[in-house]
Amino acid sequence: MRKYYPGITLFKIAGSLLVLAAHIVLLQVLSTAMNGSGSQLHYLFNGLKIVVPCFYLISGFLVYRGWNRSGSPKVYVRSYLRKLLFLYLLFMAMFALQYLLPPLIHEFSLHNLLLQAKMLAVAFVLNGPYVQLWFIPPLLFGTAAAFWLMRRQSGKAIAACIAASFLAGQLVQGSLRALLESVWGPFSFLETGIGPYAVLMIARYLGYGLTFTGLGALLAKHEANFTGRRGSGLLYTALGSFFIEIVLLGVLIPWKESYALSISMLPMSVLLFYGVLRIRSSRLENCHRALNLGTMVIFFGHIPLMQLNVWMTGDTASQVGIGSSVGYYVLTLLECILLTWIMIRWNGRHGRRPRQGVTASK
Numbered sequence: 001m002r003k004y005y006p007g008i009t010l011f012k013i014a015g016s017l018l019v020l021a022a023h024i025v026l027l028q029v030l031s032t033a034m035n036g037s038g039s040q041l042h043y044l045f046n047g048l049k050i051v052v053p054c055f056y057l058i059s060g061f062l063v064y065r066g067w068n069r070s071g072s073p074k075v076y077v078r079s080y081l082r083k084l085l086f087l088y089l090l091f092m093a094m095f096a097l098q099y100l101l102p103p104l105i106h107e108f109s110l111h112n113l114l115l116q117a118k119m120l121a122v123a124f125v126l127n128g129p130y131v132q133l134w135f136i137p138p139l140l141f142g143t144a145a146a147f148w149l150m151r152r153q154s155g156k157a158i159a160a161c162i163a164a165s166f167l168a169g170q171l172v173q174g175s176l177r178a179l180l181e182s183v184w185g186p187f188s189f190l191e192t193g194i195g196p197y198a199v200l201m202i203a204r205y206l207g208y209g210l211t212f213t214g215l216g217a218l219l220a221k222h223e224a225n226f227t228g229r230r231g232s233g234l235l236y237t238a239l240g241s242f243f244i245e246i247v248l249l250g251v252l253i254p255w256k257e258s259y260a261l262s263i264s265m266l267p268m269s270v271l272l273f274y275g276v277l278r279i280r281s282s283r284l285e286n287c288h289r290a291l292n293l294g295t296m297v298i299f300f301g302h303i304p305l306m307q308l309n310v311w312m313t314g315d316t317a318s319q320v321g322i323g324s325s326v327g328y329y330v331l332t333l334l335e336c337i338l339l340t341w342i343m344i345r346w347n348g349r350h351g352r353r354p355r356q357g358v359t360a361s362k
Contacts, residue, residue, distance in 0.1 A: 007279030060216025095129030138209025169207015174261035
């Protein structure tokens with residue numbers, strides 16, 4: 001019998017709403033506040049960026065449970081990756097039509113063709129076709145790598161690989177790099193040539209994708225031990241590392257954009273995930289499919305809808321202030337709710353259940 005996790009459903013809908021708020025309103029508010037109070041507040045913000053890693057944890061946790069109860073784990077994982085890749089390619093096609101095709105029509109030349117091809121490759125591998133979709137390629141990689149590790153390696157080897165991945169992310173774009181640069185000087189080789197692309201690749205694919213997706217799968221394998229333990233140890237570890245890191249870095253080391261991954265992000269995310277798994281609610285089970293579909297619509301659709309709304313009102317992205325952003329947030333959210341309702345009705349009329357999506361499962 002499949003086990004239902006109401007906390008995961010609740011987190012996904014809350015997390016998608018927070019992502020929507022971050023991309024439309026919250027980032028502007030935080031940027032204004034931190035620019036006025038000094039850049040050191042970025043260290044505090046880094047430590048609180050645990051929604052994205054927790055989404056990776058949930059994805060790894062659920063995909064492990066999926067392949068573990070499947071009669072053919074390889075088929076299950078391939079199907080999961082294929083569906084996710086198809087959805088990603090659909091948005092890549094939208095991106096190409098919106099941003100790459102018009103310049104080619106305006107000026108078709110070999111130089112311009114190569115330029116647009118480079119932009120397409122960077123969008124596909126690193127940045128995503130839209131700002132929120134950079135999440136997908138590391139998830140694809142992390143899921144495939146986690147499956148291989150869980151099937152072929154011991155628990156200690158998997159833990160070591162996860163630790164090495166997180167360490168790699170820290171060295172190129174984390175608090176560990178900040179500490180090392182304070183002693184040895186700037187890592188200038190990471191900021192020239194292909195250095196910035198390599199930094200993003202390592203930080204996102206290893207620091208986020210493999211680390212948290214693999215850890216989610218590992219926690220699923222040892223779910224009883226993880227959820228059965230007392231949370232006080234996780235709490236003290238997470239809060240202790242968070243405050244020590246914030247004070248140490250905030251006082252001693254000037255913040256730079258290259259210090260984006262905090263060390264405390266790992267224990268803070270595990271603590272949040274522990275709390276998510278321990279949530280109990282029988283009411284959510286009756287509507288979890290609709291909530292999962294709504295999560296998908298909000299996560300994948302809010303940026304295209306936001307762009308459409310800005311275009312329809314005659315504004316540009318640079319003209320949208322904090323006050324207008326609140327209005328766009330409400331409008332985009334209402335559109336996502338309407339789209340979800342239409343899809344539920346459509347699926348109901350055709351006798352199909354809503355798809356559970358990227359991180360959705362019982």
